[in-house]
Amino acid sequence: xxxxxxxxxxxxxxxxxxxxxxxxxxxxxxxxxxxxxxxxxxxxxxxxxxxxxxxxxxxxxxxxxxxxxxxxxxxxxxxxxxxxxxxxxxxxxxxxxxxxxxxxxxxxxxxxxxxxxxxxxxxxxxxxxxxxxxxxxxxxxxxxxxxxxxxxxxxxxx
Numbered sequence: 001x002x003x004x005x006x007x008x009x010x011x012x013x014x015x016x017x018x019x020x021x022x023x024x025x026x027x028x029x030x031x032x033x034x035x036x037x038x039x040x041x042x043x044x045x046x047x048x049x050x051x052x053x054x055x056x057x058x059x060x061x062x063x064x065x066x067x068x069x070x071x072x073x074x075x076x077x078x079x080x081x082x083x084x085x086x087x088x089x090x091x092x093x094x095x096x097x098x099x100x101x102x103x104x105x106x107x108x109x110x111x112x113x114x115x116x117x118x119x120x121x122x123x124x125x126x127x128x129x130x131x132x133x134x135x136x137x138x139x140x141x142x143x144x145x146x147x148x149x150x151x152x153x154x155x156x157x158x
Contacts, residue, residue, distance in 0.1 A: 004153040006035035010145065011158055014043030014067070015077035016089060016101065022047075022158040023104045030111035034153075038108070039145045041118035044158075045125065047071050047105065048115055048132050060126030069131070071102050109135040116140050 007029040011022045022038060029036040040048050051070020055061035075086040093100065099107070109115065117132060119139035129139060149155045 006152045007154045008148045008152040009038045009156045011040045011044030014046035016074045017076050018158050019047045026108050026113045030113050037114040039116045041121045054131050055126035
């Protein structure tokens, strides 16, 4: 990434509305011809997980049971109501012809947005590379993320 040319979006949240905003910014940046990367950490990893159960230890497996990944399982930050809010927002988006979150993520991949999972978060939450969707880069650490932030013209934390 050339200095001040591109965007880095750090995705810390696994909430539908925040993940939608992150992918919208990323696809907009990539469509404008800017080098764009997304760094997914902790709950943000849910957006790039396949949705299978993860974790080998008791706690690792419990995290997966309580907060399973997968872009179609994430709910809005407010008004989720045990999944009803997720269903309602998906229906409202479809009724208003708004691209689905899964399609938006695929568009980001097709536009060349780098999807980078945080290695430390993956280790803590016992998520393996094979638990992530196709099109995701190799897990990386904070040094990689910081180098991209130093080079990017814009950095967002969502």
